[in-house]
Amino acid sequence: MILTTDVAVNGFRRRDLRNGFAMPFKASARAALDGLSHPRWLWSYLMNGMPELKNFATDDASDTASQAAVLRRQMDASFSWDDLRRLRDEWRGKLLVKGIVTADDAARCVELGADGVIVSNHGGRQLADLPATADVLPDTVEHIPGSTVILDSGVRTGADVVKVMALGANAVMLGRATLYGLAARGETGVSDVIEMIKRETDRTLALIGCRSVGKLDRSYISKRPS
Template sequence: MKQNSLLEKRAARAHCVEDFWPLARGCLPRSIYDFFDGAAEDELALTRNRDRWRQITLGPKVLVDVKKVDLSCEIIGGHSPMPLAVAPTGGVGFGRHGGDIAIARAAATMGIPYTLSTSATASIEQIALAAPGRLWFQAYILSDKDELQRLIDRAFSADYEGLMITVDLPVGGKRERDLHHQLSFPLKFTPRNVLGFAARPAWALRMLTQGVPVMENLKEMQRRSASTVRKSTSSVGKHYDPSFNWNDLQKIRDGWKRKLIVKGVVRPDDAVRLVEMGIDAVIVSNHGGRQLDAAPATCDALPGIVRAVNGRVPVLVDGGIRRGVDVVKARAMGAQGVLVGRATLFGALAAGEPGAIRALEILQDEAARAMRLSGITRIEDIDSSLLFTSECGS
């Protein structure tokens, strides 16, 4: 109870989602913090994602009765109280034990979809039991195809409503913060990182008393694997299949009888081909800037994909979403909704389940406030006319 009270007080100190970043940094060893915060190479894609959302402006309508606003909408075939889902984030338990479950419970509390990562530190079954709600399972394309199929079958048996295939990780990005820290997973102790671990005694004590977490969905494969980490990458991507192609995706489409979502698309021609294949939703994403550093900002990639898909399937977007007004902007640009990863992740790292809930509440409140200030009462009424153009200002 005392621990929960402390976490709730810490969560209450956040008034925007980025308030959780310094709170998390104060709790975590530098190497662990950088693993979650960092991106690939010069981290330009990470910066572009965030900066481009900030540059989009809206043309607010005035003298509209906005006493009541309604954020509810459809998200990939199901009702949601706001146009937002939780993106997959891996390895959360290395920052806070039980972090995956904390985020999943926060999503269930708010009534929004939650996506479990292949590289989570909670299993498919643990999440289904602890946080029943709208669940999607994000599958990385493993080189061990039998293991990949076992994971997909487990998600089906656990009644996950959607399968999300991430297609922008044929190999791991060059995440230089991890390389500088000599950080890899499963977590290894080296002379360089042990001192950093010791500098956060509360974190270190939890690791000693509760045990070092493992990536629950991959642990059997990791036990069998003799793979080594290449010097040019972090440990991320070492079990993945760089030969995976359109034919392989078609086999997954044919075998999965529920919603199939593809994440990691920035090209309109790829989106069109996915629609023609029978995919149920496309997520515009550059992996949070953690893969190709030269990838476009998702905000810039979104309009072309929306035009190309032309309403045939939902289009969602992630990357750099830090404010509720970004949700409104995404809807105005044609997205059905957004996915947030780092917002709920850092909420949980800083303050557990109360932190993840607080992050979602902040985004929801900011989105509602932005709608009121824009003269919009229903999320379903937001369209491109809300975007500020030269005609608005003339």
């Protein structure tokens, strides 16, 4: 189970406000012009209808507006360390906590029984001033030796994968990169992006003289002088 803690409330997303991006979708002259300027997307929309939040689709939430309402109800800013402790007591499977940006919080999660953490700032979409995940990763790894540490946010290329694995991450999560592929070519686009990043990861390893990601360590990382 992955417990998400980086979306207790929605961030103040100025770009969404500027573009009128909201649920339910509100038609406007600007949106119509944007759709007409992207004929492939427009054709897909006419053939298949408005994209939906399939992960939240139920018998009672069959349209985008009701699915968005389900998502909003899952946000709870009152969630506390005590709630994490209770969740650990009730859930016997693996438990990771996502949204960690400090080593102290990572250590607290493990102390309360989590099997590991996902270092994530939600791609900078929640609060732009949070630290970069790669900056807090090394200290986090040192604070919870033996626990799983996965990095999320900001990974766009295979070279990025190699860097964060060298800094100590056990694995890497992809978000926006795969969504770019999804927006461009649907499921095929997602597969293409994943394969592209895998190939670039292999090529980067070859160029730095490392046989596998399992052999990476911080000796492959050189920081620029401040």
